[in-house]
Amino acid sequence: MGKYCMGVDVGxxxxxxxxxxxxxxxxxxxxxxTRKDEGGSYILSDIAASLLEKWNTMGIQKEDIIGIGIxxxxxxxxxxxxxxxxxxxxxxxxxxxxxxxxxxxxxxxVGNDANVAALGEMWKGGGKGYQDIVMITLGTGVGxxxxxxxxxxTGSKGAAGEIGHITVNYQEEDTCGCGKRGCLExxxxxxxxxxxxxxLLITSEKPSMLREVQYxxxxxxxxxxxxxxxxxxxxxxxxxxxxxxxASHIAAVVDPDAFVIGGGVSxxxxxxxxxxxxxxxxxxxxxxxxKEFLLAKLENDAGIFGCAKMVLE
Amino acid sequence: MGKYCMGVDVGxxxxxxxxxxxxxxxxxxxxxxTRKDEGGSYILSDIAASLLEKWNTMGIQKEDIIGIGIxxxxxxxxxxxxxxxxxxxxxxxxxxxxxxxxxxxxxxxVGNDANVAALGEMWKGGGKGYQDIVMITLGTGVGxxxxxxxxxxTGSKGAAGEIGHITVNYQEEDTCGCGKRGCLExxxxxxxxxxxxxxLLITSEKPSMLREVQYxxxxxxxxxxxxxxxxxxxxxxxxxxxxxxxASHIAAVVDPDAFVIGGGVSxxxxxxxxxxxxxxxxxxxxxxxxKEFLLAKLENDAGIFGCAKMVLE
Numbered sequence: 001m002g003k004y005c006m007g008v009d010v011g012x013x014x015x016x017x018x019x020x021x022x023x024x025x026x027x028x029x030x031x032x033x034t035r036k037d038e039g040g041s042y043i044l045s046d047i048a049a050s051l052l053e054k055w056n057t058m059g060i061q062k063e064d065i066i067g068i069g070i071x072x073x074x075x076x077x078x079x080x081x082x083x084x085x086x087x088x089x090x091x092x093x094x095x096x097x098x099x100x101x102x103x104x105x106x107x108x109x110v111g112n113d114a115n116v117a118a119l120g121e122m123w124k125g126g127g128k129g130y131q132d133i134v135m136i137t138l139g140t141g142v143g144x145x146x147x148x149x150x151x152x153x154t155g156s157k158g159a160a161g162e163i164g165h166i167t168v169n170y171q172e173e174d175t176c177g178c179g180k181r182g183c184l185e186x187x188x189x190x191x192x193x194x195x196x197x198x199x200l201l202i203t204s205e206k207p208s209m210l211r212e213v214q215y216x217x218x219x220x221x222x223x224x225x226x227x228x229x230x231x232x233x234x235x236x237x238x239x240x241x242x243x244x245x246x247a248s249h250i251a252a253v254v255d256p257d258a259f260v261i262g263g264g265v266s267x268x269x270x271x272x273x274x275x276x277x278x279x280x281x282x283x284x285x286x287x288x289x290x291k292e293f294l295l296a297k298l299e300n301d302a303g304i305f306g307c308a309k310m311v312l313e
Numbered sequence: 314m315g316k317y318c319m320g321v322d323v324g325x326x327x328x329x330x331x332x333x334x335x336x337x338x339x340x341x342x343x344x345x346x347t348r349k350d351e352g353g354s355y356i357l358s359d360i361a362a363s364l365l366e367k368w369n370t371m372g373i374q375k376e377d378i379i380g381i382g383i384x385x386x387x388x389x390x391x392x393x394x395x396x397x398x399x400x401x402x403x404x405x406x407x408x409x410x411x412x413x414x415x416x417x418x419x420x421x422x423v424g425n426d427a428n429v430a431a432l433g434e435m436w437k438g439g440g441k442g443y444q445d446i447v448m449i450t451l452g453t454g455v456g457x458x459x460x461x462x463x464x465x466x467t468g469s470k471g472a473a474g475e476i477g478h479i480t481v482n483y484q485e486e487d488t489c490g491c492g493k494r495g496c497l498e499x500x501x502x503x504x505x506x507x508x509x510x511x512x513l514l515i516t517s518e519k520p521s522m523l524r525e526v527q528y529x530x531x532x533x534x535x536x537x538x539x540x541x542x543x544x545x546x547x548x549x550x551x552x553x554x555x556x557x558x559x560a561s562h563i564a565a566v567v568d569p570d571a572f573v574i575g576g577g578v579s580x581x582x583x584x585x586x587x588x589x590x591x592x593x594x595x596x597x598x599x600x601x602x603x604k605e606f607l608l609a610k611l612e613n614d615a616g617i618f619g620c621a622k623m624v625l626e
Binding site for chain 2: 018050051075130131132134146148155156157158159160162163165166167169170176178179182183245248249250251253254255256257273282283284285286287311
């Protein structure tokens with residue numbers, strides 16, 4: 001029986017790596033640069049070299065390693081096959097097999113980065129204590145991950161949990177980055193929130209502290225809302241409506257115990273979970289009412305925690 | 314190793330029972346009345362008596378029975394606990410334990426009726442060959458079932474797959490049976506389709522064969538659409554839009570291989586799957602495009618097949 005497991009969260013700029021004991025305590029963590037040259041062909045060998053060096057330095061034998069979990073910013077099938085990953089320059093190949101060959105460790109699991117972050121939050125973060133959660137990450141875009149029975153729901157083509165592209169406004173005429181219109185991401189991402197604020201400030205003639213803000217941001221909108229600004233509160237209610245409606249669609253499909261909201265926008269705190277829950281409860285059928293809306297806790301470490309959890313199952 | 318498994322689909326009026334071999338071939342099937350007197354307290358003992366009598370008649374020993382799968386018209390947790398079932402008069406209790414006691418068979422699995430029907434269609438019906446499907450049943454109401462990795466997705470409170478109550482029209486003012494507004498069921502159930510037709514026939518002044526139909530029904534609308542009637546085609550397109558939009562929400566959460574459409578309305582045939590697929594593809598992001606839209610095949614037997622499949626896993 002091994003003593004450690006590794007979590008490796010591959011991002012477009014850096015790779016975050018964590019060394020965990022079997023209880024999920026983070027013993028050590030570090031980062032390496034994501035070398036994207038030549039179709040990203042160095043990325044996995046850089047990771048393997050960094051792992052082997054760390055084990056060597058710490059006097060850890062390979063038989064002490066239970067496994068390696070890896071998060072990738074793209075769609076991944078259950079067997080570890082990446083289906084093209086534009087962020088890393090990768091085509092289609094089996095990441096798990098490659099890492100097995102490079103490290104000599106058999107137990108290698110690979111998942112989509114948003115999904116492993118959701119698993120991490122379930123295990124050690126905002127969703128701790130639950131087995132069925134949906135994570136909604138509000139950052140530059142809107143991502144998501146569905147955890148059922150304590151495991152990642154991958155989907156047939158690795159695209160489960162793409163909840164940023166649920167249509168929440170059937171009348172919207174602007175086009176989303178994905179090519180369709182009215183996606184949750186157009187309203188609930190950091191950029192979407194600011195765009196909606198600019199729209200409202202143009203169409204409304206009411207006074208607002210937001211008109212004086214030098215850099216309009218999701219944070220500025222929440223700060224003004226907390227101080228009682230009327231237009232900022234209109235924007236927070238609208239955000240709550242769109243997120244609550246999307247959560248009601250999600251619940252009708254997978255009926256989770258809880259929603260965990262993360263990403264930069266979630267730093268707004270309980271004002272966000274409270275308003276989302278309000279609109280969720282208004283727009284969901286009786287059998288699906290009374291879900292928990294929780295804040296994520298692990299921030300950028302959610303990925304390495306989720307990666308470690310994948311190999312401990 | 315046993316030779317047979319039993320599928321028991323409990324409905325509000327009759328209980329359908331099937332005797333299957335381990336390959337899933339239906340060897341015998343029959344029905345008994347659902348006795349709902351005294352809080353439905355006779356239902357499970359009636360079922361047990363009917364099973365024991367059949368085994369006796371056919372000379373089947375208990376050790377020949379691999380297990381009993383049971384479908385119930387209400388929310389069921391993974392452990393077999395029913396969470397109130399108004400259709401049968403039941404409160405909260407463990408159906409699996411009760412059936413184990415009554416029959417002496419240990420392997421008893423219990424599922425929601427819509428979910429087991431979805432499992433049956435995956436195994437031997439319209440979804441054969443796939444492991445990840447979502448079934449949409451268009452009957453008096455709109456039901457659904459989510460099958461992931463060949464297994465029923467139950468949800469934390471047994472309410473996964475309640476897709477009839479996904480909001481597809483954010484402006485609708487009429488209230489659904491579930492208490493909220495704009496649910497898929499209000500537009501895509503047999504009754505919802507007729508209601509929408511009546512709305513259109515009042516608001517439009519165009520001529521239509523539908524104005525001459527004695528009993529307006531989903532079937533009449535599809536029949537007239539196939540004959541080129543303009544208003545009937547407007548209604549079919551609208552139905553396709555609502556179902557396609559709901560399917561796009563569902564896909565963004567669980568990314569299935571295929572959608573299987575069943576229930577009485579699906580007798581319309583490929584005109585239905587074609588129009589739903591059209592609107593699905595228009596309203597889904599690139600990573601989720603190109604799903605199959607298939608017709609269910611097992612009709613009222615889907616439940617007993619799914620029940621049998623539950624115990625063969």
